[in-house]
Amino acid sequence: MRATMSVFLLGLLFGAGLVISGMTQPAKVVNFLNIAGSWDASLAFVMGGAMGVNLIATRLMPRFNAPIFGGAFALPTRTDIDPRLVGGAALFGVGWGLGGFCPGPALVSVVGGASEALIFVGAMLGGMALFHLADTTVLAPAKPAVEAGKA
Known part of the structure; x- marks a missing residue:
């Protein structure tokens, strides 16, 4: 019960931080990413603060x-940079730039009743399902026709 309550409270704190920082406002995010236009650098401070907290926690x-x-x-075990990582990062960046949402702020916005966030989350879940389908069929490593020792 204590662990569940702490996860709930930390989730509320995280969600509140996303709302206060403006990460749930797609226009603010798009303006942050629009360096050549009406650039809004305020989210750089949010990211810098998050990196600082992460640095301390990691240490x-x-x-x-x-x-x-x-x-x-739950620490990552892989350290290599492969095409799947680069492709996923690129897809994340394109989605963030086009939609103005990333997964965390989108979920917070859905709870807040934002219809555009609901559309984004639906598209995100659809993309996750398509990736799972592709990963288990097309992208899955080829399995040998005959298992070792059964030939």
């Missing part, structure tokens, strides 16, 4: 064996 994490409220740390 403190090794002092703990596990998260304070249970479970285990």
Whole structure:
């Protein structure tokens, strides 16, 4: 119960931070990304603050064996940069620039009743489903026709 409550409260804090910073306003995000036009640099400070918090948390994490409220740390194990990572990052950036939303702010905006966010989240879920379908069929590594030891 304690872990669930902490996750809920941290989610509320994160959502409030997204609203206060303006990340839930697509026009503000698009103006941040529009360097040649009416550039709004204020989101750079939001990102800088997030990077600072992450830097401190990452440095403190090794002092703990596990998260304070249970479970285990979920740290990435891969360090290589492959085409899937680059393609995913490019797709994320294009979606962010065209829609003015990324997943977190879009979900917060849906809760706030923003219809354009609901359209974005629907498209995002559709894209996730299409990727899952492609990943399990087209992009999946070819499996050998005969399993080892059964020939």
